[in-house]
Amino acid sequence: MRPIQMVDLKQQYEHIKPDVDEAIHNVLDSCAFINGKPVQDFARHLAGYSGLKHVIPCANGTDALQIALMALGLEPGDEVITPSFTYIATTEVIALLRFKPVFVEVDPQTFCISPEAVEKAVTPKTRAIVPVHLYGQSANMEEIMRIAEKYNLHVVEDNAQAIGCDYTFTNGIKKKTGTIGTIGCTSFFPSKNLGCYGDGGAMFTNNDELAERLKMIANHGQKVKYYHEVVGCNSRLDTLQAAILNIKLKKLDDYIAARQKAAAYYNKAFANQPKITTPFTASYTNHVFHQYTLILNDVNRDELNKYLAEHHIPSMIYYPVPAHRQKMFEAFGGAAYQLPQTDWLTERVISLPIHTELDEEQLAFITQKVLSYIN
């Protein structure tokens, strides 16, 4: 049996090696390392895949969130509603820009931001909502967009974990996550569902003016070289990374299908186990399984993690400390929040290996070890 990893990038690379190696060599030959043709090609291809007008590449997913929030004309102290149960980048950029992160609960079934909690948290200072499509399924975007329209708020989707995921509205219309809000943001960190071989990120929007603004901010606030209209930053997707992403984008739907197949295997093996709650997929979304995350009921999580490690099966806690309990947010009143659902989940979640290269032998081994521990 091949060694089991949380994500097996090496094996995945083996399948696309000739194409990737050729694409890398072409970039080396061209020496167009910054903003080369593959960058523009990739932006166009990803916009086509996503069914929207503009994809603006940038240096990483955190930058995408930061630049998106910079583009919306918010003032210091303006409130941005976001889940506490997420990767730190979502919340960090809000504070970095001197806006006020307002942490709210997630739905304990979907792990995504609770629309009811969002609506309760709206104040006259609220300007934006940052939902996260955590682990690979969409937040309840129809409700979030309804709230956003009602209170005139921007929506910045953190789609770092759910690229390729489809959201279905009650009228039957389907849209890709990241294309529903004012701006969508994603990451091409290597382990993400569409990962490059270094850092990368992108922003999505259908709004022509906003697209220009995002491009300008990512490029030192200039539209015309050496004429700087606003304070921006320097955030670019490498040509090499774009060349790799052009190859991997063609495979994205197959990669998603492979993750879904592995998840289905786990779901079946763990069905009817009272000590394990398998991932729930809401009716309005499919699930692209960036993570396969269980909720443990009456199981010692640390001991399970250790037991699995002894059998060379990695498992991870995403995330061990919710944002509102991070030292980083002490000065933002983090400790004053009461988020019992978030704390409850934080104590009980565990993520098992999931990636495009898991085979049945590995899946059988993992599920057998988990079941033998809990029973």
Ligand SMILES: *Cc1c(COP(=O)(O)O)cnc(C)c1O
């Ligand atoms: C990975 C990730 C990010 C940040 O992406 P980077 O490319 O690592 O900066 C932001 N939000 C979520 C939910 C993520 O998983």
